[in-house]
Amino acid sequence: MRKLKGIEMIAGLALISAIAACDGNGSGSRGADPGGGAATFEAAVGTAPASASGSVAPASAENGEKPSPAPSVQTDIPSLAETYKDDFPIGAAVEPNQLSGLTAELLKKHVNTLVAENAMKPASLQPAEGGFRWDQADEIVNFARANRMEVRFHTLVWHNQTPGWFFLDAEGKPMADETDPKRREANKKLLLKRLDTYVREVVGRYKDDIRSWDVVNEVVEPAEPDGMRSSDWYKITGTDFIETAFRAAREAGGPGIKLYINDYGTDDPRKRDRLYELVKTMLDKGVPIDGIGHQTHISIASPSVDAIVESMKKFRELGLDNQITELDMSLYAWNDRSDYGAEVPADVLRRQAERYRELFDALKANKGLVSAVVFWGIADDHTWLSTFPVTRTEAPLLFDKNYQAKPAFWAIVDPSKLGS
Secondary structure: OOOOOOOOOOOOOOOOOOOOOOOHHHHOOOOOOOOOOOOOOOOOOOOEOOOOOOOEOOOOOOOOOOOOOOOOOOOOOOHHHOOOOOOEEEEEOOOHHHHHHHHHHHHHHHHHHEEOOOOOOHHHHHHHEEOOOHHEEEEEEEHHHOOOOOOEEEEEEEEOOHHHHHHEOOOOHHHOOOOOOHHHHHHHHHHHHHHHHHHHHHHHHHHOOOEEEEEEEEEEOOOOOOOOOOOOOOOHHHOOOHHHHHHHHHHHHHOEEEEEEEEEEOOHHHHHHHHHHHHHHHHHOOOOOOEEEEEOOOEEEOOOOHHHHHHHHHHHHHEEEEEEEEEEEOOOOOOOOOOOHHHHHHHHHHHHHHHHHHHHHHHEEEEEEOOOOEEEEOOOOOHHHOOOOOOOOOOOOOOOOOOOHHHHHHHOOOHHHHOO
């Protein structure tokens, strides 16, 4: 691996509050997911509400509140990654400002794969044409290398967090507004050239450090007439942008990297089948797609674990790898806008734990079905669901705001700790 330039620790990008489609709804990556929700975990472990900055608000002895325990990393519990070393790698999405302090210690203990929540998206890497900003992405890669972790790349192409210059014609006008056929064709060629250049530059820089790549993200939308998301990419190039991105990535990175198409809601039969159709068409044309990234933003209510597994098995029929790329579990059913407030009921946390246990039991029972499981975060103090679809208490991950293991952690590590 080549050595990247060291940099000072800088603050990560702000979380996306509401994103159309999924990628954090999805893919830190995101879009509206049938299992989506929003919230943070508190009362079941005696924590207090988080402030807007994500820090824990102090309890007041005068009003009788129980003081919150000081945040700390438990050193006497099993490592999540070590527990699953014979099954699949375990990962987490991070921002650069989480690579020091307690969050970093929690990551070091429990995961062996990192993915950039925002720092490797096009708007972060190349906000202006010709002007790359590598610092935050390099920081994540350097931290991973120093701690013997792998990195997943997220994402080369997306309809969100892509700088507007990509979609402006030679005169600075929006390409999507052009009606003249000849100019539209010229715009298409220009956009695909820009994409090809961008992909080769990014993959060329990190090909020795990153093996798994989300090449395109959230391109399928069953609600559209042809089942494809009506993004500027699609309006201007049709599906050619998908083909261009995958071919450029393979040529720049060689056969040693794995290329994924990533999306949310892949457990839904309509979306699954449209994605399957798209991928099969691409494969028949020789487009180098290696696997499917299943975001898996779910809730304690849905979807069924059987639907998740069935979808993965369907794509495996095409000879494709499967990875769970953005796993979290909302406390709320889809379209539920309620809020538990500071005190999340113990039975809700128990339901979450049982759902996590059911999912991981199914993955272990179907050995080889997935090659990685990546959580969209590491602890409940930092989650996009806290503001999507509304601002409220959420607790979608395995560790609470004070970095303590929740029932969900024990459910997939040692269920005997849960009791009856």
